[in-house]
Amino acid sequence: MYYLMGWRCFPQRGSASLSLKHCGMPESKQRDFQQRWKPIRSHYRLKRTFIYRLAVVVGICCAVQLIQLHVQARRSLEAKFTTTQFEDDAEVSSRYNNISSTFDRDELLAARPDWRLLGSGCEGSAFTWNGLVIKTYKTTRSRFRNCFASSLVGDLILKNDENLRYPTRWPTEIPATLLVGSEPGFLPARDAFFASPSPSEVAQWHLVTPLAEGGTLQSLARQVLQDAPEGDLSIQSLDSRFRPKFNDMLQAIQNLHEQGLCHDDIKPDNIFVGTSMAAGEDGPWIIGDLGNARHILHPYHTSRVWTQSNSQLPDCRANDALRAVKTYLQFLRQISSTSSAMRPDEDFDSALPEAKEPWARLFWLADDAGNDLSVEQVKIWAAMEDNPTEGADQIPMPHRNALGFARTWLLSPFAGWQSELSRAADVALKISASDGWTRKLALTWFLGVPAGRC
Numbered sequence: 001m002y003y004l005m006g007w008r009c010f011p012q013r014g015s016a017s018l019s020l021k022h023c024g025m026p027e028s029k030q031r032d033f034q035q036r037w038k039p040i041r042s043h044y045r046l047k048r049t050f051i052y053r054l055a056v057v058v059g060i061c062c063a064v065q066l067i068q069l070h071v072q073a074r075r076s077l078e079a080k081f082t083t084t085q086f087e088d089d090a091e092v093s094s095r096y097n098n099i100s101s102t103f104d105r106d107e108l109l110a111a112r113p114d115w116r117l118l119g120s121g122c123e124g125s126a127f128t129w130n131g132l133v134i135k136t137y138k139t140t141r142s143r144f145r146n147c148f149a150s151s152l153v154g155d156l157i158l159k160n161d162e163n164l165r166y167p168t169r170w171p172t173e174i175p176a177t178l179l180v181g182s183e184p185g186f187l188p189a190r191d192a193f194f195a196s197p198s199p200s201e202v203a204q205w206h207l208v209t210p211l212a213e214g215g216t217l218q219s220l221a222r223q224v225l226q227d228a229p230e231g232d233l234s235i236q237s238l239d240s241r242f243r244p245k246f247n248d249m250l251q252a253i254q255n256l257h258e259q260g261l262c263h264d265d266i267k268p269d270n271i272f273v274g275t276s277m278a279a280g281e282d283g284p285w286i287i288g289d290l291g292n293a294r295h296i297l298h299p300y301h302t303s304r305v306w307t308q309s310n311s312q313l314p315d316c317r318a319n320d321a322l323r324a325v326k327t328y329l330q331f332l333r334q335i336s337s338t339s340s341a342m343r344p345d346e347d348f349d350s351a352l353p354e355a356k357e358p359w360a361r362l363f364w365l366a367d368d369a370g371n372d373l374s375v376e377q378v379k380i381w382a383a384m385e386d387n388p389t390e391g392a393d394q395i396p397m398p399h400r401n402a403l404g405f406a407r408t409w410l411l412s413p414f415a416g417w418q419s420e421l422s423r424a425a426d427v428a429l430k431i432s433a434s435d436g437w438t439r440k441l442a443l444t445w446f447l448g449v450p451a452g453r454c
Contacts, residue, residue: 084261
């Protein structure tokens with residue numbers, strides 16, 4: 001009955017003794033009650049001490065883990081922003097000093113109000129004017145990886161800017177474009193310079209390249225859907241039509257690898273389409289955006305953010321080849337998934353796991369090869385699939401990675417068969433190279449992006 005007399009009958013936390021006089025308990029029974037309460041109070045104190053100590057241990061472990069993740073993130077970013085080494089630096093310097101323009105830079109900067117914005121990102125902005133693309137770069141989010149030698153200043157910094165401070169770094173895309181831009185399948189550099197558009201603006205690096213009139217692969221997919229007659233579309237016909245362009249793109253990537261470089265960012269947004277001079281022919285596919293180009297043995301290719309966070313292959317040449325195949329299949333899938341002319345039995349997501357079509361077999365062969373993949377091997381497989389009589393049937397069936405599609409069989413009764421197939425195809429063709437969480441763990445907003453000195 002004493003427990004029902006209110007909270008006053010219970011001992012308060014921190015009290016040295018237990019007094020129950022205010023509860024109306026007779027003094028003859030207080031001693032017996034205190035003897036019974038003593039072990040309960042000791043157990044309570046022991047339990048509270050254990051919880052406090054456990055919380056301290058867990059807190060220390062979490063702090064140590066966060067510190068470890070922070071150190072790993074800083075190391076990964078330091079590897080990512082390590083300088084790209086070019087096998088022929090003398091050739092880069094020569095092309096930089098001898099670059100010629102078909103227009104006057106003063107005229108280009110004077111027309112700055114007429115530049116039309118194409119797009120803007122964390123690394124800078126792209127504009128178009130008079131059949132040209134002008135890319136400007138900023139360092140608010142990413143530092144330039146490559147150091148700029150003062151001996152290269154020459155005439156490429158505008159002479160009328162006498163008080164202009166010489167840059168110490170420049171975007172990797174500029175020397176990479178200068179080196180490989182003259183090769184087939186890449187955008188050439190028309191000009192590159194460091195200047196301020198107006199006295200009130202901060203000086204920036206500028207890279208000028210020709211404008212690819214056909215846009216990107218995504219623009220081409222929309223154009224194909226718009227121009228194709230109703231009922232004249234099939235994945236097989238699209239594959240036959242664009243496979244030669246894909247093979248040309250593979251040859252360009254192979255040429256890049258032969259110069260000791262990897263693109264590291266092959267994706268539909270970075271594949272541009274040029275205009276064709278002949279009526280009825282598709283324009284060439286051109287590789288652009290060499291800002292992530294790195295040499296083959298670059299430390300970023302073995303970093304945690306590259307291999308674990310983004311599931312990229314340690315051999316960047318194999319990774320470029322696999323991303324090229326995924327880019328091509330994403331292009332075919334974009335057309336097939338948005339076309340009303342496709343028959344149900346020609347659905348891309350349904351045909352991909354079966355690996356019966358040439359384009360599906362090509363993907364699973366490349367995916368199964370892993371780090372042993374090469375552009376040359378993809379070219380061989382693509383040629384065999386184009387000509388079945390020359391040995392395509394002798395290609396062993398790839399060991400398809402069925403992990404994503406196994407989940408499809410299990411969840412299809414709940415989420416729907418087609419939606420699960422679509423999700424599995426998204427996972428199989430995913431192309432990712434983000435570092436958002438790595439930047440957060442590295443505290444770049446406070447400590448900045450790690451980079452070596454010039």
